[in-house]
Amino acid sequence: MSLTAIVTGGGSGIGLATATLLAQRGMRVACLDLNPPAEPFVGIKADVTDDAQVRAAVAEAADRLGGIDVLVNNAGIGAQGTVEDNPDSEWQRVFDVNVLGMVRVTRAALPYLRRSEHASIVNVCSIAATAGLPRRALYSATKGAVLSLTLAMAADHVREGIRVNCVNPGTADTPWVGRLLDAADDPEAERRALNARQPMGRLVSAEEVAAAVAYLAGPEAGATTGTALAVDGGMQGLRLRPEN
Helix, strand or coil: CCCEEEEECCCCHHHHHHHHHHHHCCCEEEEEECCCCCCCCEEEECCCCCHHHHHHHHHHHHHHHCCCCEEEECCCCCCCECCCCCCHHHHHHHHHHHCHHHHHHHHHHHHHHCCCCCCEEEEECCHHHCCCCCCEHHHHHHHHHHHHHHHHHHHHHHHHCCEEEEEEECCECCHHHHHHHHHCCCHHHHHHHHHHHCCCCCCECHHHHHHHHHHHHCHHHCCCCCCEEEECCCCCCCCCCCCC
16 A cells, blocks of 8 residues: 655755655655645645645645645745844744644644554754754744654654654755855855855755655654654764864
8 A cells, every 4th residue: 555645845845855755655745835846746736824725735635645644844934144133024924834834734634644554744844953053043943943843743643653753954955045055145155165064065965855754754664753863964963173
């Protein structure tokens, strides 16, 4: 029996890479996105800040897939600045997408996940939840909330047979990071700085993050819940001496 999965933010970057890999591994996948991809996925247009839209999209996905076994909460937006730099309206918007978006989609999917024998939720978090990064106060606050939410959800639903984990990517080579680089005064210098920030000396690829998501989503990780898996080139745990 093939498993079924919903991936939010499945139209590009980590979401599209994850949906592609899950499909390659035999899952039937629905992508929820403002601009959802077409075949081989079930593409459904949805805004995670609209609860009615989310509930309708999840119900449609469940109907077209024949149930939901896996939910990948990937939809999110970025923000730059110190705690002084972003107005209240931006704080509210980024939390609305990055945190409440996960709440809305999960809430809508739980009745279907409870019927699955292999139920799994994977939240896409960030290195920003566990490391202090400059000029990322708002973004980091949302991802810290996602990490705590993941642990709380794992505790709430473990006895229902639903596993909940998250992945913490480092700086990934995604369209959003590409736009940040394009907007920099010296894009090449900024890319070199981002590469150097990660001990492996390069950005993380969307496909590498997708592989971690796919592992946590699948039955092979059946004994894993309440875990944050770092895919960050060693950024969180390694402290290298400067090169001479």
